[in-house]
Amino acid sequence: MTPTSDIAAKTPAWVCAPGVLKVPFLDVFLNDYDLRRLPGDQVQAALGWGLKPTAAAGRRWAEANARPYVALEDGFLRSVGLGEAGAASLSLIVDDLGVYYDATRPSRLEQLIQTADGWCDAALTARARALIDRIVASGVSKTNMGGPLDPGLLRPGRRVLIVDQTFGDASIGYGLATQDSFDAMVAAARRDEPEAQLIVKRHPAVAAGRKRGCVTDLSGVTLVDADVRPADLLAAVDAVYCVTSALGFEALLRGLPVRCFGAPFYSGWGLTTDAVDTGRRGVGRSLEQVAAAALIAYSRYVDPVTGELCEAEQALERLICLRDRADRLAGNWAAVGFAPAKRPPVRRLLNSPKARMRYFMSPSRAAAHAAATNGRLIWWAGKESEAVRRAAATFNGPTVRMEDGFIRSRGLGSDFVGALSVALDDQGVYYDPSRPSRLETLIQTTDATPEQLARAAALRTRIV
Structure with a gap:
């Protein structure tokens, strides 16, 4: 369609x-x-x-x-x-x-x-392969909210990931599975992988206490009950056991052996070891064919920045940018020295599903909040007061100065026109040559890739 x-x-x-x-x-x-x-x-x-x-x-x-x-x-x-x-x-x-x-x-x-x-020709196969490679290299997933995996959870040797799901998830019953399927999955992992570290991955909603999981027997397993990046987890294991979770598809993209105890869409095509037969599939398909079907032919994409339809590749690159931006801005921000008119555009510019921002009138209270939340203290560089400097000097954590960016707006800040860009500097500020700034450091130390140089050249041409 x-x-x-x-x-x-x-x-x-x-x-x-x-x-x-x-x-x-x-x-x-x-x-x-x-x-x-x-x-x-x-x-x-x-x-x-x-x-x-x-x-x-x-x-x-x-x-x-x-x-x-x-x-x-x-x-x-x-x-x-x-x-x-x-x-x-x-x-x-x-x-x-x-x-x-x-x-x-x-x-x-x-x-x-x-x-x-009949429809996935050589060009589409190559396109799907490139898409898989980019997904794996970038580490993106479906919702991209997980944090890094704690390496202290891992033991040397072989590791097997067992994927839990939320109790009552529609994909379980419709995937020809039951609660017993999870018991059978854990039993099979114990029987067939006696020397491996068995790692049970809880669903984030279970870890947060909002729902309950399906895996009940946790004896002798390592439990991961925090929301971690799927790419980190999959990079640390040698095989994946799942019922109907989409994490099994992400594992296939990374070349891992996958055993299915239900019937997710990617099972039954010769790519997985299956405990359930739908009675309809059974033909061998390559990973590229399955990926082309799921990611290119079956899915529709819209770029949320332009609001226009796009192809899978463009959507993936946008998702990578949004994920990276969310990671850069993650955490708690304690802001001080921002005029009320600046706050809405600043909140938009620092908006991230992984970030929380709170404004303060008092620099000392802002620093105390940043310390209590393991966050960052941020202020407007042009409004830096002695009180802000004192609070920053006593704060044992990251500090950030903010200033307008170089492509700012159509209109002046003094006319209350909101900024479309800001510069964030954890060293100084770009217009103060008396000390280093993050921009100065980037210019001195960055070894730009050919892709970055081409992007910069295109941006310069567009500006001129």
């Missing part, structure tokens, strides 16, 4: 769950549909979020009126952060046959993989 900008070709579709209409960029993702709030004679399809109960009315209407129910779900390269936290998704899947995690019946993704020999 390829998106189109042809208005005449749009399919009238009832969005059967009002909450779906709040999905950012929904009309761009679904620009081949004429979205309606109510069913009617002209409506040719019902749209809902996966197999959630909120879409039950739409599924019943579609069946009664011999119309397709089109399931929407997040794609496999989603965002930095979760949807409930407000993170806009870069990808969406649109499935008019089923949904990828429902192995009880065919889905559009399953059909794409099944027929890959």
Whole structure:
């Protein structure tokens, strides 16, 4: 189902769950549909979020009126952060046959993989290979909120990752699995890997106490109950055991052997060792074919910066940039010396799903908060007072000066025009040559790559 900008070709579709209409960029993702709030004679399809109960009315209407129910779900390269936290998704899947995690019946993704020999040519195979390599090299994942893995958890020798899931996760039942599947997975790992360190990865929601997990027997295993980067975890293990978790797909992308105790979309194609047979798959497919189907043909992408449709490669690069930015800004910020007019644009510029900012009138209180939260003390360089200098001198932690960036705005700050860029400096400030600044250090020490130099040249040309 390829998106189109042809208005005449749009399919009238009832969005059967009002909450779906709040999905950012929904009309761009679904620009081949004429979205309606109510069913009617002209409506040719019902749209809902996966197999959630909120879409039950739409599924019943579609069946009664011999119309397709089109399931929407997040794609496999989603965002930095979760949807409930407000993170806009870069990808969406649109499935008019089923949904990828429902192995009880065919889905559009399953059909794409099944027929890959007919549509996935050499060019697409090479494109999928390059996409896999970039995903692995960059370490991105679906939601990119995890922190680094504690190396102290690892023992020398062989290590096997056992992936837990949240109790009641829809992908478990629809993936032809039960609670018993998790017991069988742990038992198989103990039986078949007696010398290996068995590492159980909890779901972040379980670690946070919001949900409970499915793996109950934790004797003799190493428990990872914090949200860690999947790339760090997968780089540390030799094999992966899972039921239906998408982490198994990420493991395949990294060349790890994967055993499945349910039927996720990537099982049944000769790439995994499977305990469950759907009765439909069974043909051998390459990793590139499965990746081309899931990441290129099945998923739709929108660049959240431009608000326009894009290809998987462009979405991936944007996701990498957003992930890296979120990591750079992660942590607690205690801000002082910011005029009220500056605060909204500053908050936008330092916005990160991994960051928390709080403004203070008192430099000493700001420094105390930064110390208590293991955070950073930040102030506006041009408004640096003696009180700020004293507070910074007594603060045993990172300090940052902020100033306008070099491509600032269309208008002056004195006219309350918000900045579009700022400079963050943990050494000094770029206009003060009496001491080093981070910009000076970068100019002196950076060995720019050819890609960075080409990007800089293109930016200079565009500015001129």
